[in-house]
């Protein structure tokens with residue numbers, strides 16, 4: 001991604017060769033600031049407070065968090081402790097658990113445990129860098145596979161000089177991954193290939209990732225978009241103003257149920273009612289092969305203060321947090337919901353596009369057949 005002409009990833013190793021740089025996403029879109037993680041506690045805090053967020057990026061941050069933990073104490077028990085600490089930060093995105101397991105399994109290999117402390121730490125940093133590079137490669141492949149769906153939508157339009165109208169929810173772009181994004185990757189590739197696209201960007205209450213992050217990213221890249229309230233999508237679909245929907249996911253079951261940011265399910269219902277394709281883009285580490293039924297996915301419940309208050313910039317340019325409800329109003333903050341597989345037109349992965357079903361997923365990932373439980 002390019003910000004003000006400079007190439008960035010969302011997470012990187014600093015010039016000192018060990019501390020970790022991130023973009024503080026809680027300050028966007030009003031201010032672009034980077035900060036430095038130097039301990040596993042910093043990494044865990046960055047994930048919990050959502051300075052970094054999005055399923056692939058929290059996995060990458062956890063991988064570097066393990067490196068920071070090992071640098072401070074290279075023992076096996078330090079690694080296990082740090083893994084538990086990082087996994088406890090956010091319960092829903094399976095990429096977090098996947099990244100910790102990927103790192104710990106590789107670092108437990110006798111070839112690595114037999115190394116000296118310094119070399120073991122260096123091996124951890126190499127693994128984290130590899131995980132980040134793989135995330136970028138996976139997202140580029142998702143972009144290529146998903147772009148074909150946008151081309152199909154363009155061909156189906158009676159006037160294909162008109163932009164393909166795409167609705168997305170939350171942020172599954174650069175900022176949710178190491179780079180490129182998942183749901184936004186096909187949009188960026190289509191735009192770069194000269195296909196006219198226009199994106200309807202849902203606000204995504206309560207934390208407004210659509211307004212604060214997706215709109216900001218699309219603006220940086222020059223992709224035409226319009227921000228809309230969360231409740232506007234249904235009307236736009238009824239009026240024929242949406243050709244396709246595409247979102248990301250925090251965890252997709254082996255049966256094709258999709259867990260994503262709260263409100264995704266309602267968009268999928270409206271798309272189904274209006275005969276509009278509803279696509280979900282996902283890297284394979286987002287698939288939970290151990291679950292068939294989305295109802296078993298733990299749904300994160302966050303601070304109700306995120307519902308009762310909003311933050312933004314006032315006319316004088318000051319950042320302010322203001323109350324929306326009368327003091328003392330009870331509030332609940334469920335961060336994710338489940339869209340059943342039957343409402344998902346197709347899944348877009350790095351290996352191709354498939355039906356949101358056990359058969360569809362196993363067609364692309366046959367090596368996972370033994371991991372999948374029967375429905």
Ligand SMILES: CSC[C@@H](O)[C@@H](O)C(=O)COP(=O)(O)O
Nearest residue numbers: 053054055172176182248249261
């Ligand atoms: C490629 S990101 C997919 C999902 O992680 C994304 O759609 C999402 O819901 C992010 O939620 P967040 O709570 O901002 O971490």
